[in-house]
Amino acid sequence: MTPFRTATDVAAGIRRGELSSRDLTEQLFARIDASTVNAVVETCRDSALEAASEADRTVARGPLHGVPMTIKDAFAVAGLPTTWGEPAFADCVADEDAAVVERLRAAGAIVVGKSNVHHLLADFGRTENPLYGRTLNPRDHTRTPGGSSGGAAAALADGLTSLEYGSDLAGSIRIPAAYCGVYGLKPTPGTVPLRGFQPPGPPKPLAREFPSAVGPLARSAADLRVALEVTGGALRPPRRSRLGEFRAGVVLDDPACPVTGEVGAALSDAVDALARAGVQVLEGWPPDVDPAGQAEAFGFQVELFFASQEGRDLAGAAEQERRRADLGAAWARYFADVDVFLCPTVFTTAPAHDDRHRYDDQVFWIAQASLPGLPAVSAPIGGELPAGLQVVGPAHEDDTAITFADLAADIVGGFVPPPAGSGRVLDR
Secondary structure, eight states: OOTTOOHHHHHHHHHTTSSOHHHHHHHHHHHHHHOSSOOEEEEOHHHHHHHHHHHHHSOOOSTTTTOEEEEETTBOOTTSBOOTTOGGGTTOBOSSOOHHHHHHHHTTOEEEEEEOOOGGGOOSSOOEETTTEEOOBTTBTTBOOOSSSHHHHHHHHTTSOSOEEEEESSSTTHHHHHHHTOEEEEOOTTSSOOTTBSSSSSOOOOSOOTTOEEEEEESSHHHHHHHHHHHHOOOOOOSOSSGGGOEEEEOOOOTTSOOOHHHHHHHHHHHHHHHHTTOEEEESOOTTOOHHHHHHHHHHHHHHHHHHHTTOOOTTHHHHHHHHHHHHHHHHHHTTTOSEEEEESSSSSOOBOOTTOOOGGGHHHHHHHHTTTOOEEEEEEESSSEEEEEEEOOTTOHHHHHHHHHHHHHHHOOOOOOOTTOOOOOOO
16 A cells, blocks of 8 residues: 555545555554654554544444554644654643544544654744754755754655654744655644644643644645544635636745745746646736735734734734735625735745755745734645645635645646655665
């Protein structure tokens, strides 16, 4: 049984009795033990194997029945440490599940372990911490998998899990998805509850949730849809059901953050193929959207998020909130006539590990969906080192973006497993 099957395919095989959840789970543990990318850092073998055996004995009770999966080590999972990569939290074992974990289990998923994160989730370009060390990109061990959900994306690309769940404040789902060649969704903020997504300590309400969001990573867009439905509730129907019916706005480069030649070529080829498939392509930024100003304003919103958690006020917050509201209205007007907006996820493929660099320049393209609070899918395109095509949808119409990414996979290619032996061992 291939370790790279999608979660929906695995679930269907288990329902039909063609696959055994116990066998799949044992195979995942064997792959985790043999992997050299350091993506899965905590496991719960006994309880997971017991749950898998129970799934094989019972009638399917949800869309993810019997599907083994991992989850980012920032969510509380009962019986496992919640460390955020901080040694001081190494013994902080959760008493109860986060809301996301509760809902995934209710849908039949089996949580087998937790994936690595950057220390305190403080970097979106890499994943390493003093507790578990560095995570490597399965496609090339000398390159970063991104962060802070780098362990999640690397686990999917390396065949160590069927499904993953991460978090995205400043690209922490989309950037790793792009670097590792998998799918990642930042939902519309507020779609999925954040309870149980916090460092160890007494539960406390977030003073300000925007722009933080939690969402799934997967090897197919269809898996994103299932995971979002079970964790966030019923979705609005997609605007279109056939690829050739979509109207897509497109911007593939910008002087404020030029893409590399490799990424530019992959994106251009993908959009040309989509146009040949009937997608109506409309080039250019939406009216009243200043991309450089939007990226700068997003930086303030991230700072405002952290200030609110610390009980601090920031000068200019009211003006920035008005600016954000105006931008949201501009995108809403744009999406009255356009279904999705296509742009790079990041301007480069996965860069080399560099301890001196915080990768701050990766946020420009991420900000275009994050500041107005729009759902965005990073979809893999390209070659051995894939690029990320960001599919941005209208607010609260997450399934429109997911459906476009799903249909587009037949045209531009979806997840492709890393070639055997593609990773190079990095001295750590």
